[in-house]
Amino acid sequence: MVKNITIFTTNTCAYCKMVKQFLNTKGFSYDEINLDDQPEKQQEAFALSGQLTVPITLVTKADDTKQVIVGYNLAQLAPAIA
Amino acid sequence: MPKEIHDLIAIGAGPASLSAAVYSTREDIDTILYEKGVIGGLAAITDVIDNYPGFSKGISGLELADDLKNHAERFGAQIRLGEVMSIVPDEGLLKLNTTDGEIFARAVLLATGCDYKKLGIKGEAEYLSRGVHYCATCDGAFYRDKHIVVVGGGNSATQEALFLTKFATKIDMIVRGDKLRASEILIDEVTKNPKIKIHYNVTPNEIVGDGQKVIKVAATNTVTNKPIDYVTDGVFVFIGLKPNTEFLKDGPVELNEIGQIITDDDLKTNVKGVFAAGDVRQHATMQIASAVGEGAKAALEIREYLNELARV
Numbered sequence: 001m002v003k004n005i006t007i008f009t010t011n012t013c014a015y016c017k018m019v020k021q022f023l024n025t026k027g028f029s030y031d032e033i034n035l036d037d038q039p040e041k042q043q044e045a046f047a048l049s050g051q052l053t054v055p056i057t058l059v060t061k062a063d064d065t066k067q068v069i070v071g072y073n074l075a076q077l078a079p080a081i082a
Numbered sequence: 083m084p085k086e087i088h089d090l091i092a093i094g095a096g097p098a099s100l101s102a103a104v105y106s107t108r109e110d111i112d113t114i115l116y117e118k119g120v121i122g123g124l125a126a127i128t129d130v131i132d133n134y135p136g137f138s139k140g141i142s143g144l145e146l147a148d149d150l151k152n153h154a155e156r157f158g159a160q161i162r163l164g165e166v167m168s169i170v171p172d173e174g175l176l177k178l179n180t181t182d183g184e185i186f187a188r189a190v191l192l193a194t195g196c197d198y199k200k201l202g203i204k205g206e207a208e209y210l211s212r213g214v215h216y217c218a219t220c221d222g223a224f225y226r227d228k229h230i231v232v233v234g235g236g237n238s239a240t241q242e243a244l245f246l247t248k249f250a251t252k253i254d255m256i257v258r259g260d261k262l263r264a265s266e267i268l269i270d271e272v273t274k275n276p277k278i279k280i281h282y283n284v285t286p287n288e289i290v291g292d293g294q295k296v297i298k299v300a301a302t303n304t305v306t307n308k309p310i311d312y313v314t315d316g317v318f319v320f321i322g323l324k325p326n327t328e329f330l331k332d333g334p335v336e337l338n339e340i341g342q343i344i345t346d347d348d349l350k351t352n353v354k355g356v357f358a359a360g361d362v363r364q365h366a367t368m369q370i371a372s373a374v375g376e377g378a379k380a381a382l383e384i385r386e387y388l389n390e391l392a393r394v
Contacts, residue, residue: 012219
């Protein structure tokens with residue numbers, strides 16, 4: 001059971017848009033942190049993923065376990081929200 | 083359980099496929115598109131598209147991809163986010179093994195496009211997304227006030243280097259040959275940009291890091307044969323394209339020696355009912371305008387093919 005989802009994005013990132021579209025089609029809401037608008041959050045995105053890229057999706061489950069998915073990766077994203 | 087059968091399944095949802103879907107759905111052809119990556123393909127991750135007719139001020143790749151998608155969906159095309167793993171002829175239909183299970187089509191359009199080539203040098207895989215990148219519009223924002231190396235000298239490399247000047251303070255552009263292979267307007271812009279320094283006749287040998295992040299590119303000047311290092315915070319690689327046809331390699335569709343799909347002038351492959359369009363096809367011009375045109379032509383050929391099937 002998913003408690004909440006946060007996605008780190010940028011304005012020009014097509015893969016970010018795909019993650020949002022996938023979550024929308026599955027009926028999930030999410031919080032978005034746009035790194036163009038909030039560049040001070042870059043370090044937070046890097047700390048989560050260890051990578052300098054977006055999208056970074058943080059899925060928090062009902063038991064507060066967390067899963068970080070780097071990029072638009074359906075093989076990881078689909079089971080993370082199942 | 084009854085078979086799921088569609089008139090047309092297009093694999094890929096880039097400009098060729100979306101254009102085909104506009105035409106096919108307007109002909110009331112039941113059309114499904116499968117996309118495992120980004121809707122709009124490489125066009126969607128391009129900052130600005132300046133050579134697509136009808137947009138005199140240019141258009142962002144993301145915006146064009148959105149418009150193409152909306153246009154196709156307006157007439158009833160259905161885009162599924164998933165992957166097609168194989169295609170085989172099966173009792174007069176085409177059987178597709180997909181992430182949604184087995185699905186059947188009367189006709190298939192292969193429009194999977196291309197992806198950026200990798201350098202294949204030491205450090206490239208190790209520092210992927212930790213200093214090595216293939217998408218400027220995705221990852222450029224992490225290089226505000228940093229120093230970047232761009233590898234490549236074609237249209238993509240020049241276009242993306244210009245985009246990256248929004249963030250970086252300095253860009254070293256490493257070009258294997260003795261000139262850029264981009265359109266004149268891009269060459270003019272990139273050579274005049276004070277943030278970009280172009281280094282010709284340079285071959286990168288290794289992307290060197292400190293275990294956490296990239297610190298330099300070790301290269302060779304092929305004229306002097308001397309080693310040269312480029313100190314950098316990140317490397318963006320745009321050295322050409324490879325067709326997305328891995329999933330076809332063991333199947334019946336004929337490919338050429340570099341993996342492009344072989345078709346006749348009517349965009350038919352060697353497999354009955356399977357057509358191909360866009361950048362994945364042999365002799366493709368790698369232009370969005372051409373891909374859109376081929377998509378339209380493919381849809382009209384598919385319409386004829388389906389009409390013939392119905393008459394049999």
